[in-house]
Amino acid sequence: MVHKLVLIRHGESTWNKENKFTGWTDVDLSDKGVEEAHDAGKKLKQNGYTFDIAFTSLLKRAQRTLNIVLEELGESSIPVDKEWRLNERHYGALQGLNKSETATKYGEDQVKIWRRSYSIPPPPLEESDERFPGNDPLYKDLKKDQLPKTECLEDTVARVLPLWESTIAPTIKSGKKVLIAAHGNSIRALIKYLDNVSDDGIVSMEIPTGIPLVYELDDELKPIKSYYLADEALLKAAQEAVANQGKAK
Numbered sequence: 359m360v361h362k363l364v365l366i367r368h369g370e371s372t373w374n375k376e377n378k379f380t381g382w383t384d385v386d387l388s389d390k391g392v393e394e395a396h397d398a399g400k401k402l403k404q405n406g407y408t409f410d411i412a413f414t415s416l417l418k419r420a421q422r423t424l425n426i427v428l429e430e431l432g433e434s435s436i437p438v439d440k441e442w443r444l445n446e447r448h449y450g451a452l453q454g455l456n457k458s459e460t461a462t463k464y465g466e467d468q469v470k471i472w473r474r475s476y477s478i479p480p481p482p483l484e485e486s487d488e489r490f491p492g493n494d495p496l497y498k499d500l501k502k503d504q505l506p507k508t509e510c511l512e513d514t515v516a517r518v519l520p521l522w523e524s525t526i527a528p529t530i531k532s533g534k535k536v537l538i539a540a541h542g543n544s545i546r547a548l549i550k551y552l553d554n555v556s557d558d559g560i561v562s563m564e565i566p567t568g569i570p571l572v573y574e575l576d577d578e579l580k581p582i583k584s585y586y587l588a589d590e591a592l593l594k595a596a597q598e599a600v601a602n603q604g605k606a607k
């Protein structure tokens with residue numbers, strides 16, 4: 359049996375629009391992001407996709423994207439599992455800073471390392487910082503060692519995978535059709551695992567906002583193929599735009 363899994367990064371957020379490092383900051387979608395989510399839902403519907411269950415993060419930009427997509431599909435009542443493990447990668451002390459200004463100050467190479475290297479994290483937060491998730495009641499059930507002060511992609515992989523293994527993979531194997539609405543770097547973490555991408559290879563992988571990514575998986579959940587539901591030129595432009603956010607002006 360071929361299982362179809364769909365991953366979608368949230369539509370453009372207000373901080374994507376302002377080009378700020380976001381991470382666990384709980385910002386909403388921009389008007390364009392809302393539109394992208396409607397378009398994604400319509401695209402999935404036109405292509406005959408239906409879902410039995412959805413997974414998303416604890417952040418409203420992903421939840422809102424998911425709600426809009428499900429609304430377009432007429433599937434607003436399917437179960438939705440909200441999991442902190444699907445949150446965006448925590449951006450540490452960079453959260454709230456403008457990416458381009460940060461590149462002017464520290465250099466584009468340094469910003470590329472902070473954004474895309476597999477194992478070098480951005481500078482960490484102090485526990486007293488209001489941006490530290492330990493100070494947010496939303497994360498009160500997390501254990502102390504689960505509360506990030508910063509994360510590199512390797513850390514994100516380490517917290518996404520237990521959810522994949524314990525819950526998402528068994529759900530797919532049981533024959534359910536799964537939709538995951540998440541974030542650029544939590545999706546990169548899943549792709550790295552699914553496609554067995556090398557630590558160097560993942561550096562150049564960019565995830566566009568609001569474009570469904572379909573994985574066809576075999577019985578062991580090994581990818582047979584994967585593709586975005588978008589025209590190639592549009593996809594390339596959207597991926598380049600994400601890469602360019604780290605350029606100095």
Ligand SMILES: O=C(O)[C@@H](CO)OP(=O)(O)O
Pocket residue numbers: 374378379380381382446447449473542543600603
């Ligand atoms: O700021 C962020 O949290 C992420 C996603 O928007 O950005 P980047 O693409 O720089 O990892």
